[in-house]
Amino acid sequence: MPPDPTPATLPTSVRWVVPLLVLPIVAAAAWFAVAMLRAIPPPALDVGPGVTVLRAPLPLPDFTLSDHHGRVFDAARFDDHWSFVFFGYTYCPDVCPATLGTFRAVAERLQDEPDLQYVFVSVDPERDTLERLAEFVPYFHPDFIGATGSPEEIANFTSAIGVYHRKSKDSTGPDYLMDHSISVMLIDPERRLAAIFSAPKDPDAIATAFRKIREHGTAP
Amino acid sequence: MKHVRTAVIGTAFCLLCATAGFAGELDFHDFWVAETPPSAMATAGFVRIANTGDAEATITAAESSACKRVEFHRTETTDGIARMTRQKRLTIPAGGELELAPGGTHLMLVGPAALHAGERVSITFELEDGEKLTREAEVRVRGSRSADDPHAHHRP
Numbered sequence: 001m002p003p004d005p006t007p008a009t010l011p012t013s014v015r016w017v018v019p020l021l022v023l024p025i026v027a028a029a030a031w032f033a034v035a036m037l038r039a040i041p042p043p044a045l046d047v048g049p050g051v052t053v054l055r056a057p058l059p060l061p062d063f064t065l066s067d068h069h070g071r072v073f074d075a076a077r078f079d080d081h082w083s084f085v086f087f088g089y090t091y092c093p094d095v096c097p098a099t100l101g102t103f104r105a106v107a108e109r110l111q112d113e114p115d116l117q118y119v120f121v122s123v124d125p126e127r128d129t130l131e132r133l134a135e136f137v138p139y140f141h142p143d144f145i146g147a148t149g150s151p152e153e154i155a156n157f158t159s160a161i162g163v164y165h166r167k168s169k170d171s172t173g174p175d176y177l178m179d180h181s182i183s184v185m186l187i188d189p190e191r192r193l194a195a196i197f198s199a200p201k202d203p204d205a206i207a208t209a210f211r212k213i214r215e216h217g218t219a220p
Numbered sequence: 221m222k223h224v225r226t227a228v229i230g231t232a233f234c235l236l237c238a239t240a241g242f243a244g245e246l247d248f249h250d251f252w253v254a255e256t257p258p259s260a261m262a263t264a265g266f267v268r269i270a271n272t273g274d275a276e277a278t279i280t281a282a283e284s285s286a287c288k289r290v291e292f293h294r295t296e297t298t299d300g301i302a303r304m305t306r307q308k309r310l311t312i313p314a315g316g317e318l319e320l321a322p323g324g325t326h327l328m329l330v331g332p333a334a335l336h337a338g339e340r341v342s343i344t345f346e347l348e349d350g351e352k353l354t355r356e357a358e359v360r361v362r363g364s365r366s367a368d369d370p371h372a373h374h375r376p
Binding site for chain 1 (some may be wrong): 254257258259260261262263264293295297300301302303304305306314322323326328329361362363
């Protein structure tokens with residue numbers, strides 16, 4: 001007859017070891033719970049419908065684009081500025097010019113904010129050359145910045161902040177259309193995504209929301 | 221002689237009616253085209269079309285000397301992503317309206333000439349029965365209150 005594989009009682013020499021094993025586990029769990037509680041961020045700032053203020057601003061990744069003057073446009077360009085950023089393409093007849101028109105109206109309302117910048121990133125580098133951006137973007141406002149770059153560098157930026165863009169499946173040839181996110185991203189002066197405007201149409205609402213966000217500040 | 225005159229006027233009136241035909245039943249309100257940024261490859265036109273007739277109206281094509289071609293597009297936004305799809309026709313229900321507005325269905329003027337605010341653009345629409353209807357749109361700047369808010373004009 002083989003020996004019983006599970007003895008009813010552990011040998012005395014082993015029994016005292018059990019609490020020693022369990023105690024650290026309990027302590028670790030308690031420490032983890034406290035850490036989790038501390039990590040829960042304060043309630044997000046409510047600045048109105050269609051605006052999501054991130055509880056924890058999201059640091060931007062590294063990327064390298066060019067602006068419409070031919071200068072490097074990388075994450076460092078967001079330092080010391082608040083920036084509204086929109087992603088589109090110049091061939092777009094509806095949403096993109098409408099949003100840049102909204103930017104123009106927001107800029108009128110926020111003229112007293114000296115460190116605010118407006119950036120239009122073209123996600124269609126195939127057709128949107130820097131020369132084309134240099135004609136298109138300043139039309140909406142001479143201070144607006146147009147930027148684009150290689151598809152890889154654009155993706156480095158957009159994928160990190162949840163901006164979607166791709167050629168439309170329904171269109172072919174040189175007149176193709178793009179599907180793209182309509183959101184406007186607000187980047188804080190620490191080069192972090194601070195808020196998302198998901199339906200950027202009303203310049204008054206955007207300007208008011210911006211002032212609240214700025215006043216509130218983003219988490220350190 | 222009086223009869224002849226009546227006949228002439230009558231015939232002329234009937235001809236006029238025939239020419240006006242369906243077109244007389246489509247009213248274009250607040251028809252505007254967005255000013256073109258330099259080097260724009262396309263711009264958009266917006267309008268509210270009211271059909272005062274008792275039959276559905278269908279616009280099958282449009283053209284203008286101000287651009288290479290006019291297409292009908294609809295922007296649909298799902299989960300924050302805008303997708304544009306080309307529409308073959310615009311249908312205006314009997315006694316109803318069709319609103320072409322930013323972010324929705326719109327006219328796409330492909331390859332436009334440089335269009336400046338205040339200018340007028342003539343666009344010819346072709347109805348399903350081959351009838352043609354020409355209307356003028358005003359060129360407006362995007363981001364101006366009148367352009368962004370189609371109802372702004374009706375407010376005090």
